[in-house]
Amino acid sequence: MSIFKLGLVAYFNTAPLRYGLAENLPSEIEISYAPPAELNRLIAQGQIEAGLISSLAYAKYHEELLLLPDLSISATGRVGSVLFFFRGRLSELSGKPVAFTPESETSVALLKLLLEDFYGVRPLYRVGRPEETDFGYLAIGDEALILRKTPPFPNVLDLGGIWTEKTGLPFVFAVLAIRKESLQAFGDTVRLLARNLYLSRAKGLSHLDKLIEKERPEELSYPEALTYLSGLEYDLSGLKQEALQVFFRHLARRGEISKIRRLSFVEL
Numbered sequence: 001m002s003i004f005k006l007g008l009v010a011y012f013n014t015a016p017l018r019y020g021l022a023e024n025l026p027s028e029i030e031i032s033y034a035p036p037a038e039l040n041r042l043i044a045q046g047q048i049e050a051g052l053i054s055s056l057a058y059a060k061y062h063e064e065l066l067l068l069p070d071l072s073i074s075a076t077g078r079v080g081s082v083l084f085f086f087r088g089r090l091s092e093l094s095g096k097p098v099a100f101t102p103e104s105e106t107s108v109a110l111l112k113l114l115l116e117d118f119y120g121v122r123p124l125y126r127v128g129r130p131e132e133t134d135f136g137y138l139a140i141g142d143e144a145l146i147l148r149k150t151p152p153f154p155n156v157l158d159l160g161g162i163w164t165e166k167t168g169l170p171f172v173f174a175v176l177a178i179r180k181e182s183l184q185a186f187g188d189t190v191r192l193l194a195r196n197l198y199l200s201r202a203k204g205l206s207h208l209d210k211l212i213e214k215e216r217p218e219e220l221s222y223p224e225a226l227t228y229l230s231g232l233e234y235d236l237s238g239l240k241q242e243a244l245q246v247f248f249r250h251l252a253r254r255g256e257i258s259k260i261r262r263l264s265f266v267e268l
């Protein structure tokens with residue numbers, strides 16, 4: 001039997017998407033867990049057939065990928081876990097070193113876009129740890145949720161909040177992508193996977209209480225975890241597709257990706 005490899009992000013924010021998933025999937029689907037940047041690399045290299053990847057990675061490799069309809073990790077307004085901590089005034093960050101987590105791609109591109117094109121400042125970026133930088137640090141996922149408790153710098157920008165404030169749109173951080181070439185061999189498996197993901201999302205969102213008890217990072221209280229998960233969205237509606245295209249157009253203008261004519265989806 002050939003194995004269909006699915007890569008998921010193990011952050012707390014994916015808990016509703018993967019609620020009960022592993023127990024219900026057919027045996028030919030094998031799940032592995034890794035940070036987004038690692039999943040982006042694995043799917044690009046064909047080492048996994050499907051993955052919850054950074055939306056930016058879909059843009060980069062869209063010729064080899066298809067999206068699973070209606071799945072994402074997104075937010076309309078503040079997301080709570082994509083945070084840029086910084087010292088001093090934002091307008092004085094030009095030329096100052098700031099660091100970002102190695103685990104993200106979308107949020108790094110979003111940070112650069114917001115700082116440079118929306119706020120007109122151009123810091124010096126590097127991958128690194130918060131303690132290795134004097135002026136700013138971008139964290140995502142559980143790390144951001146935990147750092148929020150004891151911030152490394154006095155000020156914080158929630159990138160989802162700023163994006164929505166500036167554009168009036170939601171922001172899509174991650175999408176569920178499948179390698180086109182795996183569809184022929186695994187068409188039925190992909191349909192089963194999609195059905196199971198829709199089911200686990202529905203169950204997860206209607207059992208947030210159980211899920212929070214089981215999965216919340218210990219640093220977060222129950223109400224904090226509930227507020228956080230309640231602010232996240234897991235669909236890829238028409239408006240979110242439009243928002244993705246707006247983000248991609250900004251990145252194409254900035255020379256970070258090539259133009260994308262349209263988002264392509266798996267036909268289920």
Ligand SMILES: C=C(O[C@@H]1C=C(C(=O)O)C=C[C@H]1O)C(=O)O
Nearest residue numbers: 036054081104105106107141173
């Ligand atoms: C909202 C989040 O979205 C994440 C952000 C990603 C990125 O920046 O590349 C990728 C996957 C998502 O899990 C988060 O993890 O906090």
